[in-house]
Amino acid sequence: MKFAAHAAKRGRAAAVLNLTSMIDATFLLLSYFIFTTGTGHPESELSAQLRMQSQRMAGTGLLESQVVDVLPDGPRAVFRLGVMNYTNQSALRDALKGLPHDPGLLVRVHAGTVVSDVAAAMQAAGDAGFKQVSYVPAE
Numbered sequence: 775m776k777f778a779a780h781a782a783k784r785g786r787a788a789a790v791l792n793l794t795s796m797i798d799a800t801f802l803l804l805s806y807f808i809f810t811t812g813t814g815h816p817e818s819e820l821s822a823q824l825r826m827q828s829q830r831m832a833g834t835g836l837l838e839s840q841v842v843d844v845l846p847d848g849p850r851a852v853f854r855l856g857v858m859n860y861t862n863q864s865a866l867r868d869a870l871k872g873l874p875h876d877p878g879l880l881v882r883v884h885a886g887t888v889v890s891d892v893a894a895a896m897q898a899a900g901d902a903g904f905k906q907v908s909y910v911p912a913e
Contacts, residue, residue, distance in 0.1 A: 840873050841880045842866070843912070844887050844895050851891035853898075863894040870902035878906030885912070 843854040853860040860866040870879070879899045883892050892909070899907045 840870075840877065841882055842870075842895055842899070844881060844883045844892055846884065846886040846888070846891075851887055851894075853895055863898045866895065867898040867901050870899055870904065873902075875903050875905065878908065879904045880908050880910050882910045882912050 845852045845854060850861065853866045855866070855869055858869065860869060881892065881895050881899065896907050896909070
């Protein structure tokens with residue numbers, strides 16, 4: 775690039791092309807995209823993986839996980855464990871203490887349920903001694 779030779783012939787000042795700022799900006803953008811790109815699996819794949827895992831376990835004869843359904847019922851939720859319904863977190867926790875903890879627990883959430891009720895069910899499971907508690911959306 776001979777900007778200076780052409781500019782001198784026309785009587786203009788020499789144009790200087792400084793690439794340092796453009797290289798700095800390109801490096802900053804590149805580093806931003808590298809550091810902010812997630813390396814984990816997208817959350818949209820989570821429910822499908824849980825369904826596949828539960829289908830694999832069902833055919834192997836292993837213990838199946840206990841399932842707590844969280845159903846909306848007016849302003850509060852109802853926690854259903856088998857055929858029993860529980861209306862508060864402490865009653866659910868007491869019921870979960872008597873179950874085997876090895877297979878884990880699935881918290882199945884139905885449409886219209888408040889997030890705080892889902893968190894209460896998961897907390898009750900943790901307080902009851904379950905080490906593996908999974909969230910599963912209802913179909």
